[in-house]
Amino acid sequence: MEVEVEGIVLKETLYSETSKILQVLTKEFGLISIIAKGASSYKNSLRSLALPFLYAKFIINYKKDKISTLKGGKVFKLYGSGAKDMDVYAYLSYLCELTYKVLQENNNKEIFIILKNALDKIDDGFNKTVLKNIVEFKYLDYIGITPDLNICHKCMNVTEPFAIDGKIGGFVCNNCYTNERKVQKDFKKILNRYQDVDISEIKEIKISKENELIVNEFLKEYYVSFSGIKLNSDKLIEMIEK
Template identity: 30%
Template structure:
């Protein structure tokens, strides 16, 4: 049976000398795997559409199991991402998280739209780290580890001062601080941003700019929360941490490009 879909390449694996197994997260079919025969040959018609992050339309034949790619038409090669080591690192983490947390063949148009928007905004020059924070917060629902961000995770209070508790799985009010000796006390602005990113409407994206201290607090909470609850260890996350020290020594990019 012949299938056609619009999708983004989230993983590639070499198969033999010249072939590639390409994993696509698609709008119409969810996650699908296809064999791109000869894709590693320089003259192959599948070279562009089989690259990681490529946004394209794909036509493939499949009855059961792995499909066989028949045609592909590139829509956006995400060139800016691939030409920048830092953007590549963030995008690699995003697609690996998507790959590890989704099952093949389960259609989810909203999830496809999230992936599409985040990668395109990164490619267009918006702040890649902030977009990654947004993506991670929104993926909590997909993984089934949504933190409590609207009230105290212990008593339900909505007023008072708050901190973040990994143990309790979300915000903890000052009356319940004693319940977690490892409570993470950060600025109120950081806590507001955690909630904002979870609910963020990417269709209304504007100027994205954060102080380095706020970035550190967000990074720490999200990393610790994922480590405690997701059970997912990603190679791309380790790479992201390794290049983090390089990134902070470079001039900060604010908002979208001039």
């Protein structure tokens, strides 16, 4: 069945001498595999459609739960191509790899919108760490490990947050505090904003550097402790963030 889909290439794998298999997150079907025959050779017309971080319309011969075949398409945008700052590629790699892993657990079509909106904002030059963290926060719902931000994760009482620790899963109250990272009173509101914000509506990002780092550190620890997701590209991000 020949169909048109709108999608973002998350990953490419070389296949035979000249072909590529693409992992494409589509608006219509979620994650699908597409073979681009001959796309590694310079003269091939599919070459410009078979690139990582590409957002495009793909005309494919669609096979449900199998590998679809690329017939043609139209390039909308190659994320990162206009970037002056090379760090952008590390964030694109990280977000595409994370998205691929999340889709293995939940091939939910809503994820396309989250990723596309975030990549658009990164392309527009918005704070990359904050956008990465917003995406990470939103993905927790899809992998079923949304943190409970209303309780102290040591005594389990509903309390005011005093400190935070990703390894134990969230906030710690005043009574249970030992050596976790202290937070301001309104910190829960900040985290709620990361969870709820519609990325496409973001006009500016206002957050103190200190809070930005606490959120980033929290999510890093939380993913390691609770998600079971391991990425290759997180080393790159860590190098940049140091």
